[in-house]
Amino acid sequence: MRSIINEKNLNNKKILLRLDLNVPLERDKITDTTRIDKILPTLNFLIREKAKIIILSHIGRPKGKIVKELSLKPICEELQNKLKKKVKLISENIKEIKSKNFFGDYNEDIFILENIRFYSEEEQNDNKFAKLLSNLGDIYVNDAFSCSHRAHASINEIPKFLPSFSGLQLDLEVNALNKITSEITRPITCIIGGSKISTKINVIKNLITKFDNIVIVGGMANNFIEFYGNCIGKSIKEKNCEKIVEEILTLSKKEKCKIIYPDDVIVSKDLNGSPQKKELGEILSNEMILDIGPKTIEKITNIIDNSKTILWNGPAGYFENPNFANGSIQIAKKIIENNKANKIFSVAGGGDTVSLLNNLNIVNNFNFVSTAGGAFLEYLEGKNLPGITALN
Numbered sequence: 001m002r003s004i005i006n007e008k009n010l011n012n013k014k015i016l017l018r019l020d021l022n023v024p025l026e027r028d029k030i031t032d033t034t035r036i037d038k039i040l041p042t043l044n045f046l047i048r049e050k051a052k053i054i055i056l057s058h059i060g061r062p063k064g065k066i067v068k069e070l071s072l073k074p075i076c077e078e079l080q081n082k083l084k085k086k087v088k089l090i091s092e093n094i095k096e097i098k099s100k101n102f103f104g105d106y107n108e109d110i111f112i113l114e115n116i117r118f119y120s121e122e123e124q125n126d127n128k129f130a131k132l133l134s135n136l137g138d139i140y141v142n143d144a145f146s147c148s149h150r151a152h153a154s155i156n157e158i159p160k161f162l163p164s165f166s167g168l169q170l171d172l173e174v175n176a177l178n179k180i181t182s183e184i185t186r187p188i189t190c191i192i193g194g195s196k197i198s199t200k201i202n203v204i205k206n207l208i209t210k211f212d213n214i215v216i217v218g219g220m221a222n223n224f225i226e227f228y229g230n231c232i233g234k235s236i237k238e239k240n241c242e243k244i245v246e247e248i249l250t251l252s253k254k255e256k257c258k259i260i261y262p263d264d265v266i267v268s269k270d271l272n273g274s275p276q277k278k279e280l281g282e283i284l285s286n287e288m289i290l291d292i293g294p295k296t297i298e299k300i301t302n303i304i305d306n307s308k309t310i311l312w313n314g315p316a317g318y319f320e321n322p323n324f325a326n327g328s329i330q331i332a333k334k335i336i337e338n339n340k341a342n343k344i345f346s347v348a349g350g351g352d353t354v355s356l357l358n359n360l361n362i363v364n365n366f367n368f369v370s371t372a373g374g375a376f377l378e379y380l381e382g383k384n385l386p387g388i389t390a391l392n
């Protein structure tokens with residue numbers, strides 16, 4: 001993998017830069033800018049080198065359709081403010097941008113193409129679409145470690161057509177994760193939560209052999225709670241997962257890795273409702289699980305006390321509503337308490353987890369914080385990520 005930082009002669013070169021600007025948005029307002037802040041060094045480097053920049057990114061999961069709420073407009077504005085430079089959002093159909101020279105048509109040196117996932121070809125990893133995009137640049141740079149686990153056109157295919165490099169943040173993440181995985185001390189506990197169940201549930205099986213404890217919270221825990229015959233009401237869950245849950249449980253026994261899932265939960269009728277503590281057998285069909293309960297918090301904090309390494313990906317509940325943030329807050333507090341006492345090595349990853357740690361102002365109390373969620377877990381699994389393989 002060649003890093004762009006070592007490249008000379010970028011003057012006037014057109015750089016097709018894949019970023020992960022998938023930041024949390026609430027009615028057009030960015031609620032956490034970490035993913036933007038982290039890629040500023042790459043952008044500033046390219047600006048200093050007098051390169052011309054075309055940014056590609058997705059936000060959310062529009063599934064190949066134009067979704068107004070998932071426009072990159074607010075992100076474009078935030079980039080302008082942070083870079084103190086004009087950044088032009090190109091909203092016209094990418095497939096109709098003919099000229100390889102569209103810099104000549106405008107005054108700006110930085111462009112951002114509208115949400116790349118508005119085009120179904122992106123997630124289909126379409127080779128022709130990638131070729132078309134590659135025609136816009138001279139060089140490709142991937143500074144999107146957090147979506148390098150996706151075999152999508154702008155990540156996996158464009159490098160086939162252009163000289164390709166890694167960006168500064170991608171270098172940083174890969175180097176840090178390599179160091180962590182080679183110097184890891186047991187007992188190791190991995191806490192996995194969040195709402196992207198489909199991305200993570202298959203990863204767990206491959207993590208069992210590597211860890212001593214896997215704590216399952218957030219959306220995925222609902223699949224385990226239901227597997228044991230409990231009603232989970234309207235809670236989010238992944239469909240048709242009984243087999244994988246069974247495999248996870250069987251393998252964990254064989255490998256002596258403890259799987260911990262909630263013993264009690266906090267429920268409500270909807271995301272804005274009031275919280276109510278429930279034992280697993282008490283959840284009603286019109287309720288949804290939105291956080292872990294006090295018994296579960298105690299169990300998890302004991303496990304943290306008995307661990308030497310903690311890897312945390314995904315909040316324990318719907319932390320965006322303070323009524324359901326307690327489980328995540330207590331986990332975070334316990335980790336930083338032990339971290340400050342030098343008892344553990346702690347790593348956190350994922351957009352929501354980083355946003356939670358920023359809200360609590362404790363992001364600097366972890367040994368390493370990765371912007372990546374799914375990619376972070378797959379890297380820990382030892383998988384080759386398509387985006388990284390493509391750069392090699």
Ligand code: 3PG
Nearest residue numbers: 020022146147351373374
């Ligand atoms: C992330 O937030 O983990 C990345 O942007 C990837 O998003 P995805 O899970 O929708 O592919």
